[in-house]
Each structure stands twice: as structure tokens, then as C-alpha cells.
Amino acid sequence: MSDLIELDGVEKVFEVRRKTGRLRREKREVRAVDGISFRVPRGEMVGYIGPNGAGKSTTIKMLTGILTPSAGRLRVAGLDPSRERTKLAQRIGVVFGQRTTLWWDLPLYDSYKLAHRMYRIPDARFRENLDRCVELLDLASLLDVPVRQLSLGQRMRGDIAAALLHDPDVLYLDEPTIGLDVISKAKVRQFLRDLNAERATTILLTTHDLTDIEQLCKRVMVIDHGRLMYDGALAGLHEAGESERTLVVDLERELPPVQAEGARVVKVEGPRQWLAFPASASAAPLVAHIAQAYPLVDLSVREPDIEAVIARMYDGRPLY
Amino acid sequence: MAETVTERRPAPGVWATYRMIAGMWIRSTLAYRASFVMMLVGNFLVTAFDFVVIALMFSQVRSLGGYSFAEVAFLYGTSTTAFGLANAVLGSIDKLGARIRDGTLDTLLVRPAPVLAQVAADRFGLQRLGRLLQGVLVLAGSLLSLHVHWTVLKVLLVPVMLLSGTAIFCAVFVAGAAFQFWAQDAAEVQSAFTYGGQTLLQYPPTVFAKDMVRGVTFVLPLAFVNWLPALYVLGRPYPLALPAWLAFTPPLVAAACLTLAGQAWRVGIRSYRSTGS
Ligand SMILES: Nc1ncnc2c1ncn2[C@@H]1O[C@H](COP(=O)(O)OP(=O)(O)OP(=O)(O)O)[C@@H](O)[C@H]1O
Ligand SMILES: [Mg+2]
Numbered sequence A: 001m002s003d004l005i006e007l008d009g010v011e012k013v014f015e016v017r018r019k020t021g022r023l024r025r026e027k028r029e030v031r032a033v034d035g036i037s038f039r040v041p042r043g044e045m046v047g048y049i050g051p052n053g054a055g056k057s058t059t060i061k062m063l064t065g066i067l068t069p070s071a072g073r074l075r076v077a078g079l080d081p082s083r084e085r086t087k088l089a090q091r092i093g094v095v096f097g098q099r100t101t102l103w104w105d106l107p108l109y110d111s112y113k114l115a116h117r118m119y120r121i122p123d124a125r126f127r128e129n130l131d132r133c134v135e136l137l138d139l140a141s142l143l144d145v146p147v148r149q150l151s152l153g154q155r156m157r158g159d160i161a162a163a164l165l166h167d168p169d170v171l172y173l174d175e176p177t178i179g180l181d182v183i184s185k186a187k188v189r190q191f192l193r194d195l196n197a198e199r200a201t202t203i204l205l206t207t208h209d210l211t212d213i214e215q216l217c218k219r220v221m222v223i224d225h226g227r228l229m230y231d232g233a234l235a236g237l238h239e240a241g242e243s244e245r246t247l248v249v250d251l252e253r254e255l256p257p258v259q260a261e262g263a264r265v266v267k268v269e270g271p272r273q274w275l276a277f278p279a280s281a282s283a284a285p286l287v288a289h290i291a292q293a294y295p296l297v298d299l300s301v302r303e304p305d306i307e308a309v310i311a312r313m314y315d316g317r318p319l320y
Numbered sequence B: 001m002a003e004t005v006t007e008r009r010p011a012p013g014v015w016a017t018y019r020m021i022a023g024m025w026i027r028s029t030l031a032y033r034a035s036f037v038m039m040l041v042g043n044f045l046v047t048a049f050d051f052v053v054i055a056l057m058f059s060q061v062r063s064l065g066g067y068s069f070a071e072v073a074f075l076y077g078t079s080t081t082a083f084g085l086a087n088a089v090l091g092s093i094d095k096l097g098a099r100i101r102d103g104t105l106d107t108l109l110v111r112p113a114p115v116l117a118q119v120a121a122d123r124f125g126l127q128r129l130g131r132l133l134q135g136v137l138v139l140a141g142s143l144l145s146l147h148v149h150w151t152v153l154k155v156l157l158v159p160v161m162l163l164s165g166t167a168i169f170c171a172v173f174v175a176g177a178a179f180q181f182w183a184q185d186a187a188e189v190q191s192a193f194t195y196g197g198q199t200l201l202q203y204p205p206t207v208f209a210k211d212m213v214r215g216v217t218f219v220l221p222l223a224f225v226n227w228l229p230a231l232y233v234l235g236r237p238y239p240l241a242l243p244a245w246l247a248f249t250p251p252l253v254a255a256a257c258l259t260l261a262g263q264a265w266r267v268g269i270r271s272y273r274s275t276g277s
Helices: A056-064 A085-089 A108-118 A123-136 A152-162 A182-199 A210-216 A234-240 A284-293 A306-313 B014-030 B033-058 B069-102 B105-109 B115-120 B126-145 B152-179 B187-201 B210-219 B227-234 B244-248 B250-270
Strands: A003-019 A025-041 A045-049 A071-076 A092-096 A170-174 A202-206 A219-224 A227-233 A244-251 A264-269 A272-278 A296-302
Touching (some): A025 A227, A045 A056, A056 A085, A056 A170, A056 A202, A092 A152, A152 A182, A182 A202, A219 A234, A244 A284, A284 A296, B014 B115, B033 B126, B069 B115, B069 B126, B069 B152, B069 B227, B152 B187, B152 B227, B152 B250, B187 B210
Parallel strands (some): A045 A219, A092 A170, A170 A202
Antiparallel strands (some): A003 A025, A264 A272
């Protein structure tokens, strides 16, 4: 049993009631997850992305046992999440970027102490894991601070540590980098990479920051309207979405649109020009060509916006 | 570093979980120690006011529905003690509605511990003991002043009554909480049955209409909390001409209520739907 996460035709339908009149109410079904199947082997780090309302959080809530699926079969570490929720809790760690599991009015350390007792972590193991998290996530100065006084980024790092003290086999991260500054993001990413490499922790991560995926995940799954639209390598996603990167060049002076093979100018503003080129192509030859043929002052490459990629990809049917 | 497969230990039990979570909440409020004493005293006084009303009534009349002051105090003491115990253990379960509405129940569900115990201990505060303390005092006073021919059976029946009564109230709390999974504002209905039931049972059944008494005997079996066993202890005739052996059935009724409430809870939690963000 090397697949740690298994989903077969999983669905989640929410029934929502809406007021349509003074007394009348209309029942409507929202198919938040609409027949998803995938497998994640042990030790893999997978990005789970898609636009707002795609069904990412709903999937994670089913994988933790918070929500009971409307249809389909789910297994995590061989357990049925909603039926064996408490047992599964020992084997998974969860971080909700939007919601803390820490104790608001108590020093950060107290939340860890509770985890120690509740997960019945052996003392030595607890110390070892805590020391490691404190060091790598830079928590030493925060342990005595009441959680309500922590900044968003500090709290998030605290939450990630809390999810890992009991050596989970699987870690779910629902937007773990939301609201973090560049340095905190880098720290969190490095931490996750190490965790995955050293402990073979299986990680499922949702995010709206494509850089998270690029730096962490070889495999990415795209979901939209509750359906899996893509499952494969990140590079392939760009091809599938025919996505483009943008090269922004600052020239010495205003010039007619730059001529370069494999790229087209999409916008000109004074001496600054925007060139679109396929995301799968390298920027180097293009840059070299422009630098040689034009008076170049500065340049930068913009990654494609993940939402745009997905929007372009989505035409109602899976792409693979 | 090779992966060390740590042995997964069984989840902490209901009681251990309760103690852990309650302890965290007590520590959370420890910073406001002064307010704790104030709330304890306040809780004691507010609930004691119920008894003051009864005492004032007896300054005007000699009996209430044919019951003496000591007898009514006995009903009051048993009802308040049973409810006070249940309330001390489960009192904040009616806050579950808020956790369901804002989705923070999610964080309790991912812990390896029974959710019911976590919810019961949620926002635990020692001031909840105020009501219990008051009930115990009134009960002790009534036991000292009652003129009852005590038999072994009657003496044993008193603690059995208190424990079964607590269990019945606990079942009502849990069932009410389970109902909040479908109607998050059901807390009001629940308190009508818990707080309202407690007040009802503080008075003798003879002061209420027959239909009311029927309702709390056969529909929501609150009469088994104290009325039926207490009337046996006091040697009073039963309402509705019920048989006397019913005085000894509260443990069975309590077990049945707890089983039903437990089922309702399990169904409720499976229909929890969290929130969209
Ligand atoms: N508790 C709920 N009740 C009703 N509808 C819900 C509930 N939770 C989610 N939904 C609906 O299900 C759909 C999927 O929501 P979900 O939270 O899974 O999206 P998401 O992919 O996590 O989006 P985001 O990127 O905005 O976090 C949305 O249409 C949402 O309105
Ligand atoms: Mg989400």
C-alpha cells in the first residue's frame, strides 16, 4: 500500500437554501466537488490549485474527515476519513491558512504542550521535533508570546509547527503562504522541502501563489468547478494552458515595437515594452537577441498568472 | 535521516480530553482571576434568587400545592443539584451553534480526541460551579429539616436520583447540541428544556396542569429527574396515578436518554458542513 491518499469518484454536494421572497425559500445544490479521482504515493509533494470556489478546501476537508463525502470512496493512510476521523487525526497534520488551531489567549508554547499530551507524543520525540521546528521556523522568540499578539506570518509559522509535532504521514496545507512576506515565504518553503526530503512526509498543498508550486511541487493538480482539469508536471500545465510569460524591456528611448522571433509585443508605454512568449520556451535567447539589436536599459520576466492559465485552459472538459 | 515509524497511540478518552481542554480554558482565563471570583459569586447569587422567590412565597402561605417548605426545598435541591452538575460538565455545549456557524468546529475535528468531550469543555469556566454549590446547600438544608421516615431504600434512592437526574439533563444538553447541526439557532429551544425543565422540577407537580405533567413524564422524561423518585422519598401520592415502582426506574430512563442523545450526536456530526472559507 504505497498510495497514501486515494480518491475514487468523490463528490460533495452542498444544499443551500436561499430566500427568494418574504417566506419562500429556494433549495439549490452546489456541487463543490464533482467526481474527483486521484492517488498520491507516499513521499510526494503535490500542488492542488484552481480558482476561487473550485473545491480545493472542500476536498481537503473531506480528506481530513471534517466533511462526509456525498458519494465516492476516500482513503487516507488506509483509513476512511469521516468514519475513522479520530484515528486518522494521529496520522495527518492540517494547516488552514485562514484559521488557526492555536490557543488564542495562551503563549504559543502552551498549544504545543497540549499537542504533546493529546497526541501522546513520546517526550524525546516531542523535544526533538519541537527544537527542529523552532530552529527552522524561527520560533524561539515567540514561544512565550500569547498567540493573539503574533502577526499573521508568525502565527502561520506557529501553526505549521503545531501540525508537525506528532510526525504525521500526510500534511495538508490550505493556503499556507497567504499573507506572508517574501522572507517568511522562503522560510516556509525551505522548511517544507526539508521535511519532505528528510521524513518523506506526503504533502498536499493549495495555494494561489504559483511560485509555491514551482519551488515545491513536481506534480500539480488543477481543479475547477469541482472537476480535475489537469494532473501532471507543472511544465505540462503551461503547455496545456498555452500560457505565456511576459518579458518587460526598458529601452533607452521610445522605439517602434521590438521585432523578435517567438515573441510578440502586447503593449508599449513610452520606452517600456511588453513582449509575450510561450511559457515553455526559454527566455535566454530572446533576451540575448534583444540586448544585441536594441539599446536595452533594464528587463524583467513576469511569470504567467496561474488563474489566467487555468481560465484559458478551462473549456469544460478535462485536458488529459 | 531515515523515517522513524512512531507507534501510534490510542486517542485520549472522553474524560482525559475533557480535563485537557478544560485546563486550557481555565488557564486562558486565569489572567482575569478577579473576574473569576466575581463571576462565581454572581452565578451563585443569580441562581440563588430562584430560591429566594420560593422562600418569600412561604412567608405568605404555609404550603404550596399541598407541599411544605422543606418538601419544596427538597425538590428544589434535587433539581438544582442534578442540573447544576450537568451544567457544570456540559453547560457551554449550547455555544456549539456559533462554532458550527463560523466553521471553527473544523479545528476540533482534526484533533485525535472525542469531539463531544472537546465541545463540552469548550470555554470551560469554574464559575459554572456556582449553581451547583447553591443546589447542594439547599438540598442539605432540606434533608436536615424534612420529617421523613427514612428507610435504607429511601437513603439509597437520593444519590441514585441525583446521578440519574444529571444523566438525563446531560442527554437533553447533548440532544439539543446535536440539533444545532441543522438549526444553529436551536440553542433557545434547548435552554427552554434545560433551564426551563430545571425550574419546573423545583416545584411540586401538583401546581401544574395535568397535561404539562404528562408531557414531562411521557414525552421528555424530566419527571424522572426528581419528581418520581422524590415523591417516593417524601411518601407523597403520584401524579396521574402512576405506579410507585417508577421511583426506581430513573437509571434506566437515563441510560435510554443517553443512548438516544448519543445517536443524535453522531448523525449530527456527519451532517456538519463547515463553511466556505
Ligand atoms: N459549507 C458550505 N456550504 C455551502 N456551500 C459551500 C460550503 N463550503 C463550500 N461551499 C461552496 O463550494 C464551492 C467550493 O468551495 P471551496 O471552499 O472548496 O473552494 P476553494 O477551491 O477552496 O476556493 P478558494 O480558493 O476561494 O479558497 C464554492 O462554490 C462554495 O461556495
Ligand atoms: Mg479555499
